Amino acid sequence: MTSRSSFRDVLEDIFLQTLKSRIFTNRDVLSHDYVPEELPHREEQIAKLGSVLAPALKGSKPNNVFIYGLTGTGKTAVTKYVLKRLVSKATEIGVGIDTCYVNTRQDDTTYRVILRLGECIGLKLPFTGISTAEAYRRFIKIADARNTIMIVVLDEIDFLIKKQGDELLYRLTRSGDELKNSKISVIGITNDLKLVEDLDPRVRSSLGEIELVFPPYNAIQLEDILRQRAKLAFYPEAISDDVISLCAALAAREHGDARRALDILRVAGEIAEREGVAKVTTDHVYKALKEIEKDRARELITTMPLHNKLVLLAIYILTKSGEKTTTGEVYSQYRSLCQILGIESVTQRRVSDIISELDMVGLINAQVVSRGRYGKTRIISLAIPYETVVEALKEDIYIAPLLSRYR
DNA sequence: CGTCCACAGGAATGACGGGCGG
DNA sequence: CCGCCCGTCATTCCTGTGGACG
Structure with a gap:
């Protein structure tokens, strides 16, 4: 009985702690899948990708795109952002565009990628049981019936290629032969610059119609990004410039990874919240750095x-x-x-x-x-x-x- | 200068749990 | 329900190799 009541008190404490916390106004802004309205220092890439994809609005198939850049350089964010805008424009003017985002680190077999592609256009495929070729055939059939421009994003495509080769890529880039009504464009995203060498030359030339490079952010650019997000995520009094600078500097040390910078900032905020203080300090940042490493390792090991x-x-x-x-x-x-x-x-x-x-x-x-x-x-x-x-x-x-x- | 260690890592194949179509 | 094929993990067998030793 005592244990139960004390347990409830512990929980109650945690709840109250979080509720009365004056750290975060909206913590989600710092999470990975948040796509911000502004992407500082990526104007050039946004414009380029936008102009490549824009023909889809007039019903013609955009060129395939290959995007390079190290982790946390905004490849995914920019791509998702541009697609979001493209889709909303398409809806506005009544043009059919399907988009499908697949991360091939999670779905690292040809089969699972096709599964995902099917999902995006409302095709239900079994997890297992049918051949990859059959799954692909069904996907193409449904895709064609929709009579749309389909833009397929294959993120971290190196995982798929390392494991399964470029077969799927080849077929998707050549899918024009199999489709009568729809058209499929492929955006391949990778952080492995050497990847192209392993590709079938035919895939290389068709996927590399357009190439987009995302250079790493430097510490100053990272600061801009963090400051913009911090404005949305924190109470103004809870955060200071030196904390942001430190997060930026720590992440810049690792080839300018914005994702990492945001992680550090978020976890630092969480630690401050747990400690029940009203302000994030540089001390919290250092603690966050350690905690991130540890959590990652623990997660990997236990699974x-x-x-x-x-x-x-x-x-x-x-x-x-x-x-x-x-x-x-x-x-x-x-x-x-x-x-x-x-x-x-x-x-x-x-x-x-x-x-x-x-x-x-x-x-x-x-x-x-x-x-x-x-x-x-x-x-x-x-x-x-x-x-x-x-x-x-x-x-x-x-x-x-x-x-x-x-x- | 060739040998040969202690593996690296590719290829083929098999066992297994699972869903499919018939 | 059956036979089939799938992906995954593991085994077996294999060829390849950088450089200290003799």
Whole structure:
């Protein structure tokens, strides 16, 4: 009874804390999917993309576009913004334009992309069960029946291409042959500048009809962006210029990533709110930076399959006293962990892939080196704080008992 | 200067859970 | 309900390779 009432009090406190908080007026403005009305320092890209897509309003197929730029340079925001404006204009003048945004990091198979494309035009496809070719056929059929200009945005397209190749891209860019009434334009967005080299030359030439480059923001531009958003997100008294400058500077250090800058600012505000103070300080910003890293890592780790966790644990055990390790060492450590748990281990080939996966998401650093006579291997070290690994792995009921053995 | 280590990483193939059309 | 094909994860088998050692 006491626990229940105290629990309610805790909740009550949190609610009241948030309600009486004088930090945020509208926190959503700082979230990822918010598309602002103004995009400072992107006027040039907006104009260019707008002029490329505008022919859709007159019923002709816009050129395909390839957009390059590092993360957080406004590629997605600009694209979504221009499409939003285009669609509202089309509605105004009564022209049919379909748009479909697909992020191929989340939907990284040809099949799932087609699923998404279908969704946008009201076509229901099963999650699994039919062949990719059949799904594509159905999509084309419905798309054609709609008699519209369809603009397909494939964001982070490098993920799709790395996994599935450029088959879908090729078909979409050549879809004119299969469509009688509708037309499909493709906007490909990537942060991998080398990507184009891997493409089929035919895809390259048709997708690269128009190329748009998004340069990184510098610290001053980031400040402008943050200030504009902060005006909408915070009470004026809650935020100060030095906090904004610091967020901008920290994000500029990482190639001018606006998304990161906004994240830092938002989390700093959240921390201030939790602490029940009325003003965000630079101290909150530094705390936010740490928290973001930690949350990201925790999220990644807890959602990994068991064997990935075990490989990570093996790496943790081998590197916790500061030294680096190699694939071979990791594998034997991993094997003995499996033995303790009484489960079967996967092969070294698979562990090699798991190590690549861990490296790709940034949990570890793995670098291929040749040690001459002593072979070629990967030198592996943890890229995140040790206690973050421990905390995240502790949540796994199978792994938790192992952890205490290796303190 | 060739050898050969200790793997990297590609290709083919299989097991499995799941939805499909008939 | 069945046979079929899907995506995913994993295995097996394989060829490739940078550079210290002899």
